[in-house]
Amino acid sequence: MATTAPRRPHSGGGGGGGDRDRGDRQGQGGPGGGPGGKKKFFFRRKRVCKFCVEKLEYIDFKDVKMLQQFVPERGKILPRRISGTCALHQRKLQNAIKRARIVALIPFAAD
């Protein structure tokens, strides 16, 4: 099983090595784990890529309702460290959101 099925359904393009907000770091478990350590106990999100699960390969910039799930109040794009979106889909999502912003479907910034 482990050899045939990769864990991440889409391993994205090329590099992929050190993306900073991947979030699934394993090395933080130790007792001296650093300032973020104590959050771990009560703070766990289900981190699956929505687009991978629902097999939505094309992210449409006109689909405001869908995009808004990834644009919280302030109008910023939700980082994938929080949303759990995979790299490939985060990139597509990012493009879609930016396009939607151009045609005023989604705010650039909101207060």
Added chain:
Amino acid sequence: MRTYEVLFILSPQVPEEEATALVTEFRGVAEKTGATLKTEEPWGRRRLAYPIHKFNEGNYHLFVFESDGSLAELDRRMRNSDRILRHIIVRTDLDLKRAEKLAKRNPKKERVRPAPAFTPEANAPEITPAAEEPAPA
């Protein structure tokens, strides 16, 4: 053959007859450069996410064209028109084709969490042929 989506926002000040005239004019411009209209979708008045030229509303309209050439002329016309608050032209065929391919490669399957394997060798040769249909877009 390329597919283009053209979304534009007409100023809310433009009266309705003029708006329809403009829409047909733009369609004509595109068709003159070899594009064929696939779908047309008037979204009507919509609130803008942020004010553009002090307008809070806009009249949205969507075209989907198929063309062998580019829509440069339409783009130029739209940019120069003062009745258009914003427009965007996006080429979608490549992305859609890619999406289709991906959907075929990873057909929708139930996400069953495999039970922890006691004998890894037993699971290894299990290559299930993709049985289910790809997800309808």
